[in-house]
Amino acid sequence: MIVPLEHILILAGLLFFLGMGGLLAWRANLIMMLVCIEVMLNAVMLVFVGGSARWGNADGQLFAIFIMALTSSEVSLALAMVVYLHRRKRTVDTDVFSEMKG
Amino acid sequence: MKLYLALILLLPLLGGLFNALLGRMLPRRLGEAIACGVIWGAFVCAVLVLLQFTGPTKIEYGSWLAAFDLQAPIAIYLDQLSLGLTLMITFVCGLIHLYSVGYMREEPDFARYFALLNIFVFAMLVLVLAGNLPLLYLGWEGVGFCSYALIGFWYREEKNATAGRKAFIVTRVGDTAFGIAIVWMFQISGSVSITQLNAMGSLIPAGIVTALGILLLIGAAGKSAQLPLSVWLPDAMAGPTPVSAQIHAATMVTAGVYLLARMFPLIGGSEAVRAAIALTGGVTAFYAAASACRQRDLKRILAYSTISQIGYMVLGVGVGALTAATFHLLTHAFFKALLFLAAGCVITALHHQQDIFRMGGLKERLPAVYWPFLAGALCLAGFPLTGGFFSKDAILGAVFERGGPLYAGLFALGLLTALLTAFYTFRMLLVVFHGEENLPHPHPDPPREGEGIHSALPSVMTVTLWPLALLGLLGGILNLPSYLGVHGLLDGFLGDMPGLMRPEPLSHGTEMILQLVAATVSLAGLGLARSRYAGSRRAAVLAAEEAGSKLSDFLLNGWRLDDLYRLLFIRPFERIARLCWKGVDEAGIDGALDGLARLTARLGRLPAAWSSGRVATSLFGLAGGVCVLLAYVAWLITG
Amino acid sequence: MEQTIFYILAAVAVIATILAIGEKHPVHAILYLVTSLFSMAVIFYLLAAPLVAAFEVILYAGAIMVLFLFVIMMLDLGHPEQGLSPHWREWLPALLLSAVSIASLAAVIVSRHAASPFSAPPGLAIREVARRLFQEHGLAVELISLQLLFALVGALYLGKQPKKGNSK
Numbered sequence: 001m002i003v004p005l006e007h008i009l010i011l012a013g014l015l016f017f018l019g020m021g022g023l024l025a026w027r028a029n030l031i032m033m034l035v036c037i038e039v040m041l042n043a044v045m046l047v048f049v050g051g052s053a054r055w056g057n058a059d060g061q062l063f064a065i066f067i068m069a070l071t072s073s074e075v076s077l078a079l080a081m082v083v084y085l086h087r088r089k090r091t092v093d094t095d096v097f098s099e100m101k102g
Numbered sequence: 103m104k105l106y107l108a109l110i111l112l113l114p115l116l117g118g119l120f121n122a123l124l125g126r127m128l129p130r131r132l133g134e135a136i137a138c139g140v141i142w143g144a145f146v147c148a149v150l151v152l153l154q155f156t157g158p159t160k161i162e163y164g165s166w167l168a169a170f171d172l173q174a175p176i177a178i179y180l181d182q183l184s185l186g187l188t189l190m191i192t193f194v195c196g197l198i199h200l201y202s203v204g205y206m207r208e209e210p211d212f213a214r215y216f217a218l219l220n221i222f223v224f225a226m227l228v229l230v231l232a233g234n235l236p237l238l239y240l241g242w243e244g245v246g247f248c249s250y251a252l253i254g255f256w257y258r259e260e261k262n263a264t265a266g267r268k269a270f271i272v273t274r275v276g277d278t279a280f281g282i283a284i285v286w287m288f289q290i291s292g293s294v295s296i297t298q299l300n301a302m303g304s305l306i307p308a309g310i311v312t313a314l315g316i317l318l319l320i321g322a323a324g325k326s327a328q329l330p331l332s333v334w335l336p337d338a339m340a341g342p343t344p345v346s347a348q349i350h351a352a353t354m355v356t357a358g359v360y361l362l363a364r365m366f367p368l369i370g371g372s373e374a375v376r377a378a379i380a381l382t383g384g385v386t387a388f389y390a391a392a393s394a395c396r397q398r399d400l401k402r403i404l405a406y407s408t409i410s411q412i413g414y415m416v417l418g419v420g421v422g423a424l425t426a427a428t429f430h431l432l433t434h435a436f437f438k439a440l441l442f443l444a445a446g447c448v449i450t451a452l453h454h455q456q457d458i459f460r461m462g463g464l465k466e467r468l469p470a471v472y473w474p475f476l477a478g479a480l481c482l483a484g485f486p487l488t489g490g491f492f493s494k495d496a497i498l499g500a501v502f503e504r505g506g507p508l509y510a511g512l513f514a515l516g517l518l519t520a521l522l523t524a525f526y527t528f529r530m531l532l533v534v535f536h537g538e539e540n541l542p543h544p545h546p547d548p549p550r551e552g553e554g555i556h557s558a559l560p561s562v563m564t565v566t567l568w569p570l571a572l573l574g575l576l577g578g579i580l581n582l583p584s585y586l587g588v589h590g591l592l593d594g595f596l597g598d599m600p601g602l603m604r605p606e607p608l609s610h611g612t613e614m615i616l617q618l619v620a621a622t623v624s625l626a627g628l629g630l631a632r633s634r635y636a637g638s639r640r641a642a643v644l645a646a647e648e649a650g651s652k653l654s655d656f657l658l659n660g661w662r663l664d665d666l667y668r669l670l671f672i673r674p675f676e677r678i679a680r681l682c683w684k685g686v687d688e689a690g691i692d693g694a695l696d697g698l699a700r701l702t703a704r705l706g707r708l709p710a711a712w713s714s715g716r717v718a719t720s721l722f723g724l725a726g727g728v729c730v731l732l733a734y735v736a737w738l739i740t741g
Numbered sequence: 742m743e744q745t746i747f748y749i750l751a752a753v754a755v756i757a758t759i760l761a762i763g764e765k766h767p768v769h770a771i772l773y774l775v776t777s778l779f780s781m782a783v784i785f786y787l788l789a790a791p792l793v794a795a796f797e798v799i800l801y802a803g804a805i806m807v808l809f810l811f812v813i814m815m816l817d818l819g820h821p822e823q824g825l826s827p828h829w830r831e832w833l834p835a836l837l838l839s840a841v842s843i844a845s846l847a848a849v850i851v852s853r854h855a856a857s858p859f860s861a862p863p864g865l866a867i868r869e870v871a872r873r874l875f876q877e878h879g880l881a882v883e884l885i886s887l888q889l890l891f892a893l894v895g896a897l898y899l900g901k902q903p904k905k906g907n908s909k
Contacts, residue, residue, distance in 0.1 A: 002743040002787055006850050011751045013846040015758055017839040022762030024725055024835035025827040027718035031767055031813055035774060038805065039758055042781055045793070053788040058865055058873040064785075064793045065874070068800050069885045073892030075805050079812045080896035086816050098715035722834070729838045729845075736845035740852050 008050035016043035030082050030092040034075065041071050103154045104161055106147040107178055110188065111227055113140040113147070118220030125213025137216035138199045141223055145192035148185075155185060160233055160297065167236055171292050177233030179296055183363060183428060187230045190432050194352045194439050195223045197566045201443050202344040204560035205450065215255060219348070222248035226353050230360060235284045235294045238361075242280065242325070245354045246273050252349060253341040265340035272334040276324015280361075283317035286310075300367035308372055315375030318365055319382060326358030326412045329386045333663050335409055339401040343446030346401060351408050351442050352435040359415040359431055363424050370422060377508060380420025380501070384512040384519075387413030389661060391522035395529070396647070396657035399456045400445050403530050406660070407482060408438055410523060414497050417512065423500030429581045430493035437481035437490055437574035440567055444475040447563050448534065458533045459648055465535040470559075472535050474567035479531045481574040483524035483628060486621040489577020494520065495620045496581065499613055517623055524627025532635035533644070747787055753780040767813045771806055778802045792867050 019039030026032035045064040052060025082092060089096055117140030125133045158181035167174035199219060206212055225244025232238035247270075254266030288294050290310065291302050303311070322328065327335035338350050349355070362369070362379060369375045387410045394406035411434045418427030449456055451468055465472045481490035498520070501513045634643045647654065656662060712719060757777035764770035778801045785794035813819055875882065 003747050007747075007751075008788070009850050010847055011755070013843055013850070014755055017843045017846075018755070018758050018762060020725055020728075020842070021832075021835040021839035024718070024721055024838065025832045026762070027716075027721075027831065028827060029767070029818070031809065031818060032762070032770065033717075035767075035770060035809065036762055038801070039762070039774070039777070042778065042801070045797075046781065046784065049785050049788050049790045049793055052790060052865070056865065058870045061790045061793050061865070061870050062874050062878055064790070065796060066881060066885060068793075068796050069889065072800055072805060073889050075808060076896045077892050077899070079808060080899035082812060083816065084899045092816070092818065094717040097717070722838075725835075725838050725842075729842045732842050732845035732849075736848045740848050 005050055005054045009047065012043045012046040012050065014043075015046065016040050019043065027095060028093050030085070030094055033094070034078050034082070038071065038075070041067060103151060103159075106151045106154075107161060107180065107231070108163065109147045110144045110151070110192070111178075111224060111231065113144045114220045114224040114227065116140065118217045118224060121213050121217035121220060125217060130212060133213055133216060134203045137220055138196065138203065140220060141192060141196040141199050144223070144227070145189070145196050148188045148192050151180070152185060152189060155180070158182075162233075172288065172294065174234050174236040174294055176237065177295075178231045179233035180231065183360070183424075184230050186428065186432065187360060188227060190435050191223065191226055191230065191353050194435055194570070195219075195226075195348055197570060198344050198348040198352075198439060198443070201347075201446070201563055201566045202342075204563035205342065205344050205446055207560060215252075215342070218248050218251050218255075219345070222252070222349060222354075226357070229357055232296070234296060235287065235299070238296070238364075239281065239284060242357065242361075243277065245349070245357065246270065246277065246325075249273075249338070249349050249354055252345040253338045255341055255345065262340040265334075265337040269334040269338045272331055273324045276321045276331055276358075279317045279324070280321025283314050283321065286314060286317070296364060300365065303368040303371050306368075311369060312372040312374050315369035315372050316378060318361060318369060319375065319379055322358030322362050322416070323382060324358070325361070326355050326416065327409050328358065328382050328413060328416055329389060330663070332386060332390065332409050333660065333667060336402050336405045336660060339399070339405050343401065343442060343449060346405070347439045347442030347446070350405065351438040355408060355412055356415065356431050356435065359412060359419060359427060362416065362419045363427060366419065366422075366424060376420050376422065378420075380417050380509070380512055383413045383416030383418070383420055384501075384515045385413070386410070387417060387519045388515050388522070389413075391519045391526065393657050393660045394526040395522060396654040397526075398459055398658070400448065400458050400461075400530070400534065401442075401456055403458070403526060404438070404441055404445060407441075407523065407526065410519060411438065411482070414494060414516070414519075417516065418497035418500060421497075421500045421504050421509065423497060425581070426493065426496035426500050430490075430497055432580065433481065433489035433493045433574060433577035436570050436577055437478045440474060440478040440570035440574055441482065443563070443567055443570070444471050444478060447471045447559055447567075448475075450563070451559055458530060459644060461534045462537045463535070468535075468559075470564040471567070474564075474571040475535070476531065477571040477575050479527045481577070483527040484520055484620060484624040485524075485628070486617075486624065487578065489574050489580070491617075491620065491624070492578035492581065495617050498620060499616050502612075502616060517619070520620060521623045521627045521630075524624045525631050528628050528631035529635055532631060532640075536636055537640050743787055747784060750780040750784050750787075753777070754784070766819060768810065768819050771809050771813070775802050775806050778806070789865055792870055 016039075019036045019042075022036035022039065023033055026036060045067050048060040048064045048067070050060075052058065052064075085097060086092055117136050120136055121133050158179070160177060160179050162175050162177040164176050166176045199216075202215070202219065206215055209215060222245055225241045225248060227241070229238055229241030229245060232241055250266045250270040253269050254263045257263045257266070284294065287299055290306060291299060293299060293302075306314075320331075324331045335350060335355065339346055341350075390406045390409035390413060394403050394410065397403045397406060411430070415427045415430050415434070418424070418430060448461070448464065448468065448471060451464075451471075452461065455461065477488075481488045484491045484494045498513060498516050501509055501516060633639070650658070659665070712723065754777045757773050757780065761770045761773035761777060764773060778797060782794045782797040782802070785791075785797055
């Protein structure tokens with residue numbers, strides 16, 4: 001273990017909440033929102049890998065791999081949806097898509 | 103006797119129920135025959151009872167209301183007063199039922215009519231024969247209900263239904279006072295039996311007797327259309343004419359007089375009550391007679407004259423001349439029913455024309471109606487030697503005999519009223535039957551040959567007038583003045599009644615002078631009417647009356663009593679109702695509830711704004727939640 | 742030595758991420774993110790996870806980011822002058838929330854693990870990782886594979902043209 005786990009966690013937290021801030025701010029562009037989600041998922045992977053290194057357990061790495069598989073499927077679906085929505089309304093601004101209004 | 107009395111009551115009730123339940127399904131003739139038959143059967147029973155009558159009796163048939171001290175059995179108290187009235191009611195109503203067969207011959211809803219008419223007779227007989235006050239009240243309300251239903255018989259016209267409601271509501275005022283009086287009497291004496299109450303008259307404190315008397319007077323005023331509750335009777339003429347004759351002339355409206363006479367031993371003990379009764383009667387008699395002088399509607403003239411004549415009766419009761427009052431009640435029932443029935447003939451013959459200025463010269467065309475009508479008019483005007491003359495004179499004599507400034511004033515008022523009565527009676531007679539025909543034909547096509555205007559009258563309508571005319575004219579025989587050397591039949595009959603206060607008989611000389619005065623007054627009224635409405639001045643006078651003036655408008659509207667009520671009661675009531683409706687209900691209650699609903703909706707819109715359907719809003723919520731949760735955890739751990 | 746490299750890489754990752762999310766041009770943003778991901782991959786390698794590091798480079802930086810670029814170019818979104826970038830008024834609450842969250846998290850981490858000692862990490866061979874994956878998490882692997890299949894089907898369905906002649 002080259003650095004204390006706390007440093008890894010703080011780095012992960014920093015990345016995670018940067019991603020969250022971007023997600024909240026980039027409401028006008030669906031693509032950028034997805035990018036920010038990638039950043040957040042990356043931070044989570046970092047936590048898993050850090051934990052795996054800290055306790056010498058392979059499960060952390062496995063979950064990081066699972067997350068990666070999950071992310072790839074998520075991104076492929078999400079981008080397909082972006083294409084679909086853009087075809088419908090010629091925009092990627094999420095505020096335009098408010099049909100779920102209660 | 104017990105059986106006959108029960109039959110008197112049960113026959114009309116059964117007839118009424120029969121017509122009410124089965125009348126529609128059975129042939130018309132059968133319904134009519136049953137309706138008339140039961141009344142005549144009751145009359146026969148009443149005659150049989152008269153033959154067996156020896157003195158006042160109480161007969162109890164069964165228990166009706168019994169709770170603790172309150173005992174109100176189905177009991178009949180038969181004495182001279184109730185027996186006389188029973189005979190009169192069954193006889194007059196029998197004739198009117200026969201007349202109705204003719205009058206209502208084109209009415210499809212005859213079953214309802216005859217059912218109500220029969221039930222009315224039943225209720226009236228219960229009222230007259232009741233041995234205790236709750237039973238009397240039952241009859242009292244029963245006649246009120248039948249009156250309401252029959253005034254509004256042709257209820258499809260708004261006017262008639264309104265008249266019915268008005269009669270019901272105005273009489274209700276009096277009924278309430280009467281009801282209070284009954285309860286109070288029970289509370290004081292623990293009894294509701296009429297005889298027991300009358301016997302206790304001297305034991306009850308004078309102040310309470312006065313209050314009870316005033317309450318009963320209000321009750322009687324409501325039923326008998328005395329001031330100030332007289333406004334309903336002229337409007338009640340909206341009903342069929344036989345109904346007016348039966349209910350609003352002969353029987354029901356005299357119930358107030360009967361009640362006062364019946365309870366007189368109790369309430370007569372108070373001088374104030376007697377004065378109030380006499381004053382009410384005298385003033386009402388004058389008020390109604392004055393109003394009658396300018397009416398144009400044939401039936402309204404008769405209605406006002408009924409109010410006026412009942413005023414005489416109440417005046418008679420007030421001075422303690424119960425015999426005279428009853429005497430006048432009987433003769434009045436005969437001649438007023440006669441006048442109403444004759445008026446019904448005229449109205450039918452003229453196709454429901456009631457305005458007397460549209461009539462005239464009917465003497466030749468309707469002789470079968472003219473002569474009975476003349477007889478009735480003579481009685482009403484108090485023409486010498488008719489029944490009305492003797493009975494009215496008996497009352498005036500009793501008033502004169504009382505002396506004192508109040509009663510002297512009332513006597514003068516009574517004489518003035520007699521003059522007015524003679525005047526308006528002959529005005530009516532002369533305008534309707536004499537002179538030239540003044541009939542703008544409602545039908546453009548002239549009546550066909552052989553079908554004169556009176557050919558439509560069925561004979562049953564004119565024939566029933568004769569017995570009444572005879573009884574009215576000869577009614578004086580019932581109670582001839584004693585100076586003729588005969589003992590009055592009614593005097594002897596009613597004189598034995600227990601508790602009846604017999605006024606000191608007048609000396610023969612005074613009585614003769616009084617009768618001469620009355621005859622003069624009557625003839626003067628006749629002459630006055632003749633000078634105006636017969637001969638050369640007739641046309642001018644009629645035109646002038648038709649044009650109207652301020653005074654005649656005032657009299658035409660019954661001294662504007664309706665307007666006074668509208669101002670005093672109806673307008674404030676409407677205003678309060680409007681306040682309750684608009685101010686309290688709509689603005690207050692509805693407003694509060696609506697406001698609450700609006701507030702809730704507005705509150706609901708606050709969180710609803712968060713479900714905008716936008717992704718960004720949801721994300722903000724999510725992130726905010728995470729943030730708060732983390733801050734809370736940090737605070738827990740570090741703090 | 743490794744520690745220094747870790748902190749440098751951490752700084753690179755954070756700065757590249759900040760630049761990525763703050764960039765108006767989507768293509769540039771993706772490129773910044775690729776930078777960030779590369780540094781993350783090296784961090785994974787330093788943390789004794791070479792397999793994850795390799796996948797990071799191949800999958801994330803290689804496949805996913807290329808997919809992003811592809812879509813951006815296909816939808817022709819590379820025009821920052823179209824006003825799609827967020828206003829500072831939109832940044833403000835987002836950054837506020839993030840700052841509070843980071844501060845809270847840092848406070849928690851520092852107060853709980855300030856004195857956690859180093860422990861010698863046992864080496865994890867790739868063989869060991871693979872054995873764990875397929876022996877103990879076989880079901881998860883199957884589920885992931887099914888999920889990937891569903892994503893494939895869904896993406897195909899969503900991307901299908903409604904009509905034949907209506908080409909993009």
